[in-house]
Amino acid sequence: MRTDNRIPIQSTTENRTMRRHHTARYYAHRVKESLTTRVSKLICTIVLALLFLVGIISFILWLSLRPHRPRFHVEDFSIPALTQGSGLENAQIIYNVTARNSNQNIGVYYDSVQVTVYYQDQSIGGSPVLSSFYQEPKNTTIVAGTLSGDTLKLTNERWQQIMADRAGGQVVFRIDVVSVIRFKISSWDSKHHKMHADCPVGVGPDGFILPIYKDKRCPVYFS
Ligand SMILES: *[C@@H]1O[C@H](CO)[C@@H](O)[C@H](O)[C@H]1NC(C)=O
Ligand SMILES: *[C@@H]1O[C@H](CO)[C@@H](O)[C@H](O)[C@H]1NC(C)=O
Numbered sequence: 125m126r127t128d129n130r131i132p133i134q135s136t137t138e139n140r141t142m143r144r145h146h147t148a149r150y151y152a153h154r155v156k157e158s159l160t161t162r163v164s165k166l167i168c169t170i171v172l173a174l175l176f177l178v179g180i181i182s183f184i185l186w187l188s189l190r191p192h193r194p195r196f197h198v199e200d201f202s203i204p205a206l207t208q209g210s211g212l213e214n215a216q217i218i219y220n221v222t223a224r225n226s227n228q229n230i231g232v233y234y235d236s237v238q239v240t241v242y243y244q245d246q247s248i249g250g251s252p253v254l255s256s257f258y259q260e261p262k263n264t265t266i267v268a269g270t271l272s273g274d275t276l277k278l279t280n281e282r283w284q285q286i287m288a289d290r291a292g293g294q295v296v297f298r299i300d301v302v303s304v305i306r307f308k309i310s311s312w313d314s315k316h317h318k319m320h321a322d323c324p325v326g327v328g329p330d331g332f333i334l335p336i337y338k339d340k341r342c343p344v345y346f347s
Contacts, residue, residue: 191307191314194232194259195224196321196342198299198333200268206290206331212283217241217249217276220268221301221323221342225259231308232259235316237267242298243286249276250300258308267301290329299323301342318347 200220205212219239225232234257240250249271259265278286289295301321307314323342326334 188228189230189309191230191309192226193319193344193346194305194321195226196301196323196344197222197224197339198323198325198337198342199266199339201297201299201325201327201333201337203295203327203331206286206295206327206329212278212280214272215276215278215283216270216272217297218270219299220266221299221321222264222266223259223301223303223321224264225261227261227307229261229309231261233257233306233308233313234259234265235304235306237301237303239267239269239271240300240302241271242300243282243295245298246282248278248282248297251275294326294328294334296324296326299325299342320345320347 198219198221200218202218203215204218205215219241221239223234234254236252236256237254238250238252240247242248251269251271253267253269254265257265286295299322301323303319303321304316305319306316321342321344323340325337328334
């Protein structure tokens, strides 16, 4: 029993000494290790904070420099020949659409502008308007003109359909303004974009635009 008792005691003492040695080394190691982790954690935090800052700055720059597409509104549209009930020989389509550059600091180059009028998804005429021009920020350009003669392609059959619609109270057309534009951001010019403004427009039996279609904003898309 004594031997049995001594052996455990001895071994416990040995264990204690060993543990003390072990513990000292262990703590030295631990301190070193925690220092390394703390330094790497600090570096990680700094890098993440920098990334976050760069992200916020880019987001703000993007928000302030992001170009808005120009806004188009139908101001006026008429086919006087509808009132007169006359034939289509001298028919004219008179249109007036405004294009506004709503950007604060971004200009828009219009390289070309083409107006086409559709009736039941068939082109009934169109022509190029305006020569290429530069639109300053916060400026509005009037896209107005008349389609007649060569630029108006109405067949007798279509005219009959239009007259039938007129008897129903309104005739609906669609003005498609197609332009090729570039944005001017500071001294940098963007690539060319083909832009469509698609404006539905209805006229009454008198041939003049109906109030609900006036001053309406046209959907704009790029193709
Ligand atoms: C087109 O409409 C605008 C805005 O209503 C007007 O200021 C302008 O004089 C019109 N232009 C033509 C040619 O009708
Ligand atoms: C729009 O541009 C024209 C031509 O550059 C200029 O004469 C006019 O003053 C400008 N309008 C506005 C509101 O800046």
